[in-house]
Amino acid sequence: MIDRTIRINKSWSWRSFFFQWEWLLVLIFIAVNVVNTTLSPYYLNVDTFLQMPMTFLDKAFLVLPMTMVIILGNIDISVGSTVALSAVVMAVAYNAGLPMPLAVVLCLCVATVCGLINGLLMTRFKELSAVIVTLATMIIYRGIAYVILLDQASGKFPNWYSFLGWGSVGPVPLVVIVFAVCAVGFGLLLHKTSFGRRLYAMGNNATAARYSGVKNDSIIIVVSVLTGLMAGFTALFLTSRMGSTRPNVAQGYELDVIAMVVLGGVSTAGGKGRIAGPLLAIFIIGFLNYGLGLVNVQAQVLLIIVGLLLIVSVLILNVRFRGKHRSLAPTTVKSDTAGERPGGTVS
């Protein structure tokens, strides 16, 4: 009923090289910049290009692991709440007397544990879809953040901490450097390691992957932990840039992040997509927001634009892949593993 073909494309041809989603993204990126330049004479200079990414790169850390999550055919909508919880815990711990370096470590730990909990729930209770698990933890994590900090803000961090968000090494902001390192790391992990290949195998057909010896559970847990860790990074850079934190910080990040990943050509059916696409999408959406901000477009219009971008890119991707893979779309891919639990096959 679900037929998927895995194409092994060994022969390199100009045609297949140029007919790629990423080239379309490059074109969009250039178009965005051309429009921005015509809108504002102050746009096109080196300083802008180096400094501007500071404003949107904190979110971008989440795009890297989310790419993996979506390649697996899952989804994670708890990332925004994880950011909020870890940031709040860090701020409260620091103000309670914990030294800042330890508080930073604590922040990363809390975020990682949040991810781990997601992973454990998904692997221990396979009947549950990732949507409902992360929906529940999304409410819980943000709820705990509210319980800890009520409706207040917490901050007063030491001076050196703001270097994280605002500082730069030479002309290049620190965020850009850290993000570049993370992006290269994730790219290598996804495309050059056996772990990455297993990820794609699982995204294409989880059952087949399991029968060929892929440890599905441990892959889901590793990806969830990575998601948590990256949420911790986002929390660090975001709080550093803002100078304080509140329980409602990073609200709606999940949408922006998922939109970037999907715009990057990663199919929500799983198993398709490359890291380059989402990376380009980060900069497209970031520069677009910046450009629209230059001409005083309201924040609400940005909401609409991000939503439309998400829908349109999914539509295009779905039409493009129509011939190759025809699934009963509104059903989740996970359902086929549910009936095959060890307990269920014993007769």
Place this chain on the structure above:
Amino acid sequence: MRRSSSFSESFREVGLLVFIVLLCVVFQLRNHNFLTISNIRDMLADTAILGILSVGMMMVILTRGIDLSIGSTIALSGMVSALTVIAFPHISPLLSLLEGMLVGLAAGALIGLLVARFNVLPIIATLGFMNIIRGVTYLVSKGEWVSAYQMSDGFKSLATGSFLGVGNLIIIAVVIFIAFYYFINHMRVGRQIYAVGSNPEAADISGIPRRRVIWLVYAIMGILAGLAGVLWVAKFASAQGDTATGYELSVIAAAVLGGVSISGGSGKVSGLILGTILLGILNNALPLIHISPFWQQAIQGFVILAAVLTNVVVKRNNQRIALRRRAI
């Protein structure tokens, strides 16, 4: 097998009922004003909107979908109807309701089209529309609020009025519950919703218009969200751009608590009513027993998680019992 599954389902509902009673007893012990007629009436009125929405969400979840956009749809339909009331103060309240439902239908039909026709995952489509509709709401209102004094009394009486001593909101919710009980249990299209949710391939093969059913489900969800939006604005007598932000989570929680299985194809209206009441108590009664409202979200999340996990455990147990019976 049949007996054991129906047993566990009724067990689940009895369990929910017992839990609700226990919760009421605890609340009553902590605050003696909890079980008074007026408080119960207030709580039911507060829960009515949740109930209206949970019926729609149940049908969406039955087809293995999910709808995260309804909070925004509530805001948009409420805002549009409130602005119309300002422009035409003498418009009939029923026309306002109709207008809100049309706005909701438009949103729901678009989402349904994406999900049913273009194979977009429900979570992606509704996540996108959550933003789009919210943005449109801000644009329509130009960032301003509509306050109580700008609305006509007839409009406000939609929610605050009563008929034979029972509040309009409660009456509307009860009518919707009864209508949709009949719809999904005794009408062909209603049964097709279950068929599509429990096995899409089989539904296709047996000639059920699967895509049309899925589209219909989102359209109905939109209509109900539009209706709820008008009632919401009439009840709170104010329409804002950020009305009902995140309310979709409460609605999903009510449906899941009521035993609607997130993997599709199973769920009953009776369970849904209990789930809605339980969530209504949790949402509205915590301040009465002096629990800070900041705990509300965390408690709600834990309750959702507990409900879905219990669901899984009960189902596994059932399977094990069924297998044991089959073994020689």
